[in-house]
C-alpha cells in the first residue's frame with residue numbers, strides 16, 4: 322500500500338498540514354482534563370468563582386481550537402483522499418490502455434473493473450483514516466498514559482491490567498478478520514463477473530429461458546459474498562461491545578480505587594475526574610487503532626491487486642528506436658509466421674507466408690477456427706508473432722510505433738462494435754479531423770447512407786451503448802464507414818460483410834473497389850462470393866496455408882478451396 326502512496330505527491334503539503342492539525346487537536350484533547358482537574362481542585366475546593374470562570378473560558382478556547390483543527394483536518398483529508406483516488410484511477414486506466422490483448426486475457430474484464438473501482442475505494446478510505454489517526458491515535462495513547470501517570474502513578478496500575486487485555490482482544494479479532502477481509506475482494510470479483518455476463522448476454526439468456534439458472538448463479542455469488550460480509554460484521558460487532566465493557570469496567574475500577582485513594586488523602590477529586598477522562602481517551606484511541614488494523618489488511622489486499630495491474634508491463638511495447646520514416650505505401654508481407662495463444666497447446670497459425678500488394682485485393686478464406694482472425698490480430702500487433710515476421714513496405718511491424726502502425730490501417734472487426742453517441746460521432750471515431758462531407762461520403766460508400774437518411778435525426782441520431790438500436794448489418798456498415806473515413810493505406814475487413822444480404826454485399830464491394838483502388842485490401846471472409854474476384858486468395862486450413870492463387874487457379878490446384886466452393890456455390894456460379 323505504501324507504494325501506492327507515491328500518488329499522493331501533489332497533496333504532500335496537505336498531508337503535512339493534516340498531520341500537524343491532528344497533532345494540535347490531540348494536544349488540545351489531552352490538555353482539557355488537566356484544566357478540568359484544576360477547576361475542581363483549585364476553583365471548586367476553594368470557592369474561587371473568578372478562577373472557575375477564567376479557567377472555564379480557557380477550556381472553551383482550547384476545546385474550540387481542537388474542534389477547529391479537527392474539522393479543518395477532516396475537510397482536507399476528504400479532499401486529499403478523493404484526489405488520491407482520482408489520480409490512482411487515472412493512472413490505472415491509462416496503464417491498462419497500453420495493455421496488449423494478452424494482459425486483458427490474463428486479468429479478465431470483471432476483475433479489471435473491480436480493481437479500478439472498489440479496490441481503489443478501499444485504499445482511499447484507509448488513507449482517509451490513516452491521515453487522521455496515523456499520529457493522533459498513538460499520541461493520545463502515549464500522551465494519555467503519561468498524563469494519567471502524572472495524576473496518580475499507583476492508580477495507573479488499573480490501566481496496566483486493562484491495556485494488555487484490550488490488546489489481546491484486538492489481536493484475536495484481527496487474526497480472525499484479516500483472512501475474511503482478503504477473500505471479500507475475490508468474491509466481489511466473482512459477483513462482478515456473473516453480473517457482467519448477465520448484462521451482456523441478456524438476449525441469449527432470455528432466448529434460452531436461462532433466467533432462472535442465471536438468477537441462481539448470481540444468487541450463489543451474492544450469497545457467498547454476503548456470508549463473508551456477515552462474518553466480518555459479526556466480528557466487528559463483537560469488538561465494540563467488548564471494548565466498551567472493558568472501558569466501563571476499568572472506569573468502575575478507577576472510581577473504586579480512586580475514591581479509596583481520595584479517602585486516604587493520596588489523591589484529589591479533580592485529579593480523579595481527569596484520570597477517568599484520560600483512561601477513556603486511551604481506551605477509545607485503542608479502539609480506533611484496532612479499527613485501523615482491521616481496515617488496513619483489506620486495503621492492502623486491494624493495494625496488491627492494484628499494484629499487480631500497475632506492475633504488469635504491456636507485453637507489446639514500442640521499440641526503443643522507432644523507425645524514423647514510417648511506411649506509407651502499405652504492402653503487407655507475412656513471412657513464415659507462427660503464433661500460439663498463451664496457454665494453448667497448438668499454434669493457431671503455422672508458417673504462414675503471403676504478400677498483399679498495394680492496389681490489390683488479398684482475401685483470406687478458411688473454415689472456422691482456421692486462424693483467419695489470428696492473422697489480423699498479428700498484423701495489428703494485438704499479439705506478437707512467435708516466429709517469422711510481418712512486414713509493411715519491408716519494415717517489421719515490431720520496429721514501428723504501435724500508433725503509426727495502427728494509423729495506417731482501417732480495421733473493420735468481425736464483431737462490429739459501436740459506442741454511445743451519434744451516428745456521425747461513430748463514423749468520426751475513425752478520423753477526428755473528418756469533415757461532415759467526408760463522413761457522409763464514407764457512409765455512401767459503405768452503403769449506410771440510405772438507412773441513415775431514414776432515421777429521424779439522420780447523422781445526429783443517437784446510438785445506444787454497444788449499438789443495440791441498430792441491426793447487425795447496419796452496425797457492420799457503420800464500422801466500414803468508420804474505417805473508410807480514415808482513408809488508410811491498408812484496409813482490413815475481418816469477416817465484415819457476413820451480416821449483409823448478397824445484393825448489399827455486391828454493391829458495397831463495387832463501391833469499395835472504386836474508393837480504395839490504391840490501398841492494400843485484406844479481406845477475411847467465409848463466403849466465397851465475397852472474395853471470388855480478389856487478386857489473390859490465401860486458403861487457410863487448420864492454421865496452415867493450403868493454397869494461394871486466384872479463384873480459377875485455386876479451383877484447379879487446391880482441394881480445400883474446392884471443397885469450400887462446392888459447399889457454397891452452384892455449378893453455374895462456379896463456371
Ligand SMILES: Nc1ncnc2c1ncn2[C@@H]1O[C@H](COP(=O)(O)OP(=O)(O)OP(=O)(O)O)[C@@H](O)[C@H]1O
Pocket residue numbers: 426662663665669687688689690691692693694695696735
Ligand atoms: N484469445 C484467444 N485465446 C486462446 N485461443 C484463441 C484465442 N482466440 C482464438 N483462439 C484459438 O485460435 C484458433 C484460431 O482462431 P481464429 O479466431 O483465428 O479463427 P478464425 O479462422 O478467424 O475463425 P472464425 O472464422 O470462426 O472467426 C482457434 O482454435 C481458437 O480457438
